[in-house]
Amino acid sequence: MTIRVGIAGAGISGLTLAGILSRRLPHVHVTVLERAPAARDQGYGLDLDANGQEALARAGVYHRYWDCSQPYSDHMAFFRIGSHGPEPAGVMFRPALLRWLFPATFAARPETNRGALRDILLDEMATRANTGVVFDTAVRDARLHVDGGCELFGDSGKSHGVFDLIIDAMGLHSTLRHHRVVDASGGKAFGGTVHIHGVINSPEAACGAPLLARLRKYGSVAGYGRGYLIFLQRFGAGSNDGRTCCFYQLNHLDSAESLLDEIGVSPPSSRASGIMTDERLDKVKRWVLHDMGEVFDESWRDAIRSLDRVTADDVALPLVCIGDSLLNCGLGGGGILAMQDANELAALLEKEGAFDDAGRPDLSSLRAAEGAMLARKQEFHAEKQQRARGTCAQVAERGRGPTEWPFELDDLGLPGWKLGLARLLLPRVAALTNAWYRWDEWRLGRVGATPSTPIYPSVKKLLDSGEGK
Ligand SMILES: Cc1cc2nc3c(=O)[nH]c(=O)nc-3n(C[C@H](O)[C@H](O)[C@H](O)COP(=O)(O)OP(=O)(O)OC[C@H]3O[C@@H](n4cnc5c(N)ncnc54)[C@H](O)[C@@H]3O)c2cc1C
Known part of the structure; x- marks a missing residue:
């Protein structure tokens, strides 16, 4: 029996999920419905953490990771705003020695081009008969179907078909999230009916x-x-x-x-x-x-x-939200969290018992995962708001002339003792880091991740076991 999975949205989470399911669940037929045309601009880059890189391995495209990633892009130099000199005040980087000693923390994490990543996932899926990606097709709503599945509808009320499970991966502008999430700021996931x-x-x-x-x-x-x-x-x-x-x-x-x-x-x-x-x-x-x-x-x-x-x-719709459709996290990590959602949901759907003999999904385990994803995003949101308060303090500092540091410690909005500690430690840490950077540069010629840099152990394990590719 073929299980029908519909994914609404061919963004980062939707395509990653589709890529993993199509490779690892041959008995599932995956249909991805995307509102935009195939040639839509995909934005900029994304530095994939272990979850994102595992997802690529499980989707069978990790061997092309460096085709869509920028070498030497996982470090950043901080310059004083008013200085035109070539030397930065500090560099944030991953020392080569630490990469070899602690790859779980310091593995290669380059910037990955989103458009190229999408093309690679699409290329791979095009080789499999169990997956279809349909562009120029908006999803407007979903309704329970008499056979127990869920029917998707487009703008004009036209049916896009009936599915055993729908994944809403439509991001910020999702038209389905109201079925699963209570308030506009993404406060709470519904239970079922x-x-x-x-x-x-x-x-x-x-x-x-x-x-x-x-x-x-x-x-x-x-x-x-x-x-x-x-x-x-x-x-x-x-x-x-x-x-x-x-x-x-x-x-x-x-x-x-x-x-x-x-x-x-x-x-x-x-x-x-x-x-x-x-x-x-x-x-x-x-x-x-x-x-x-x-x-x-x-x-x-x-x-x-x-x-x-x-x-x-x-009577609960067999519908699960992932990525920004659950809660808009956006710039600063939303894409990484969206990939993590896709990876985790795919792992659940791969488990024995994820679908019953009639092809119905085990919604209770999916609901639990959805709740955990939402909680993770709420935590991310809270931290983002905290950082936004620091940004407000920085805005107040504008126009006060040149700074000694690439950023002023006072601008960070740290409470008293933390500010004192930062004033004491930061110059010393920066001096040590800069010296280490120069040492790596002298030895290696150029600092930053390349295809030969150690990778996350969890990704290596997947590749070694044949589960990834
Ligand atoms: C300028 C910018 C820079 C960013 N940089 C980073 C970064 O460096 N790192 C990071 O982690 N995150 C970054 N983000 C956030 C990241 O882009 C999002 O969090 C991430 O794309 C969310 O993924 P998603 O799959 O949930 O949704 P999306 O990637 O938004 O995908 C949703 C898809 O659904 C489609 N869709 C929408 N409505 C419908 C419909 N009705 N029917 C069918 N399809 C529909 C859309 O066309 C889209 O293709 C950035 C965001 C912005 C705006």
Whole structure:
């Protein structure tokens, strides 16, 4: 059976994920839908950390890493703003000795060209029959499909197809994130929605007068409010067939399985066994009546008591957000985090049991991963805001004349004792670093990473084991 995975957005996280899945899960068919044309500008560079480089290995393109990366680009010289001399005041670099001794920290981390990286991922995917990337195709929304999958729609409402799992990798302007994330600043990931639904075979025989009066007059009735939703509808064939279905919606639960666990009913192994008419029916009814508390009047409670069968189903969209669509992290590391999300999600989807026999994804593990990704981004955001406060202090320093350092320590907004310590240590650290830099330069001719520089041990392990390429 082929599992259908749809990825919305052919940016850095979407294409990385597609690259790994297409190589490592041949039974999965991956479709990437991208709003922009194939020739779209991809921005500048990105210095991939261990996660990003592992992702390239797992996507089978690590052997082309240096085709899209800039040699000697992983160090930076700081000059005084007012000085025209050739000598920097300080250099931030990765000493060759430390690279060999501690590659996990000091491995090659050059600037990688985003456009070239994308082309390499696309080239590799084009060699595989299980992946398609469709450009000029915007995704507007997603809806649950009757077969349990998720259908994607374009701008004009045109269907882009039905998928067993959708990954939203549309970045900052995602049109799907509202399905998964509560507020505009990306505060919180939603849980899922579960329906307890069932049938009253003959309301005329089972229900009391108030409920019957409503059903006779309106056919379909709904109760909504205080975080509750209940819905009843006649669906019998002909006027003598009074069969009525009932839906009771729970918006705060992750899965039907966790609900059944709470009720004390074992999860069904098939659709047929999920229709409960035995002692499980009474347990579910008791649970719903308790959940209704004092909020519902007697006619709604009557409907629950009259049910002849019940089923509990997940109605959560099989949709997961990654990258900036989850929370916009942007400049200063958002791309690195997006690659990490893609790498981690792919690793989860590779695990045994990630999809069941019908091709349905194990959403609970994906939800947990999505929550961890969001938490990581929130931490990143908080640090970024902290740095922004330092930037404000720097703005206030403008126009105060030439500086002794390439940046003024006072501008960093450090609290008193930290500023004192920085004043004491920084000149000494800078002198030592500069001397070390010159030594590396004298020995090697030029400082910085090249294809022969030690790589991250985790990447090496993947390559040695044949898992990467
Ligand atoms: C100027 C600049 C410099 C940056 N420099 C760095 C850096 O040096 N290091 C770093 O780590 N990060 C950097 N970032 C941040 C980084 O670019 C983002 O965090 C990263 O691109 C997010 O990746 P993503 O895959 O989540 O989304 P994106 O890369 O934004 O990809 C989203 C994709 O989805 C597509 N899309 C959007 N809407 C739709 C739709 N409705 N239907 C279909 N497709 C759609 C878009 O066209 C795009 O191709 C920089 C950002 C900027 C703006």
